[in-house]
Amino acid sequence: MSAETDPGPAWALVEMLAAPEATRRMRAVAQLRALGRSAVPALERGLANHSRDGVRRWCAHLLADGGYRGVAAAIVGATHDRTAAVRLLALRTLADPLRSAAFGLDPVPHLVRLARFDRSKRVRRTALRALRLRLPDPRAAAALAAEPAHDRTAAGPMPLHAVGIAAATGGLAALDGRPAEGRAVPAPAVPAGTPAWGDGAAAGR
Numbered sequence: 001m002s003a004e005t006d007p008g009p010a011w012a013l014v015e016m017l018a019a020p021e022a023t024r025r026m027r028a029v030a031q032l033r034a035l036g037r038s039a040v041p042a043l044e045r046g047l048a049n050h051s052r053d054g055v056r057r058w059c060a061h062l063l064a065d066g067g068y069r070g071v072a073a074a075i076v077g078a079t080h081d082r083t084a085a086v087r088l089l090a091l092r093t094l095a096d097p098l099r100s101a102a103f104g105l106d107p108v109p110h111l112v113r114l115a116r117f118d119r120s121k122r123v124r125r126t127a128l129r130a131l132r133l134r135l136p137d138p139r140a141a142a143a144l145a146a147e148p149a150h151d152r153t154a155a156g157p158m159p160l161h162a163v164g165i166a167a168a169t170g171g172l173a174a175l176d177g178r179p180a181e182g183r184a185v186p187a188p189a190v191p192a193g194t195p196a197w198g199d200g201a202a203a204g205r
Contacts, residue, residue: 010035010042017046017055025058032062040066044074053083060086064093072103079110084120091123095130108134112143 013035016028032039040063047059060078063071078090091114093099094107111134115127128147134140 008038008042010039011045013039014042014046014050014055014059017058018050018052029058029062033066036066037068040068040071044071047074047078047086053086056081056083056086057089060089060093064089064099067099067102069103072105075103076105076110079114084118084123087114087118087120087123088126091126091130095126095133108137108139112139115143116146 010032013028013032017025019025019028032043043059043063047056047063050056050059056078060075060081063074075090075093079087079094081087081090091111094105094110100107108131111127111130115124115131118124118127128144131140131143135144
């Protein structure tokens with residue numbers, strides 16, 4: 001959405017996210033949530049164009065938290081934001097399987113890009129951890145294998161179910177050069193009744 005397009009009265013609330021007083025910011029957040037989907041154009045505009053890092057961060061959070069369909073481009077765009085905190089928030093949204101599925105996104109190419117090329121060490125390491133949870137996807141395995149050993153270690157230990165998946169598929173061989181051994185540890189099942197991220201599902205809209 002272009003900066004010249006007026007997204008309606010919700011834009012005044014987006015501007016309020018820059019207020020120095022926490023009470024005003026929280027009031028704006030609550031009102032933007034109450035507006036539901038009608039606030040999406042203003043939030044997309046704020047995420048893409050606002051000069052204040054804190055406002056862009058709030059816009060990314062509200063778009064992700066709402067679970068709205070049709071905002072995938074805005075979330076992906078936030079992974080290119082000039083501020084690491086905004087990129088990290090977008091990355092965590094992409095790394096969530098329920099959210100990325102609800103947005104209709106294949107997150108792996110974006111996770112690979114962030115893991116290999118982001119200028120923030122924290123973003124890179126978070127992306128590496130997210131890729132480990134995507135094994136045995138061959139794109140994730142290839143990206144992990146391409147990382148220096150010290151970077152993989154700094155990203156933290158692999159989750160137990162990811163180790164099992166990698167062992168069963170040969171992913172560990174790609175990661176550390178050892179032959180895959182052992183039986184697979186099954187990934188934990190999603191508990192019954194877990195809410196799916198859909199069009200406004202998170203906020204009951």
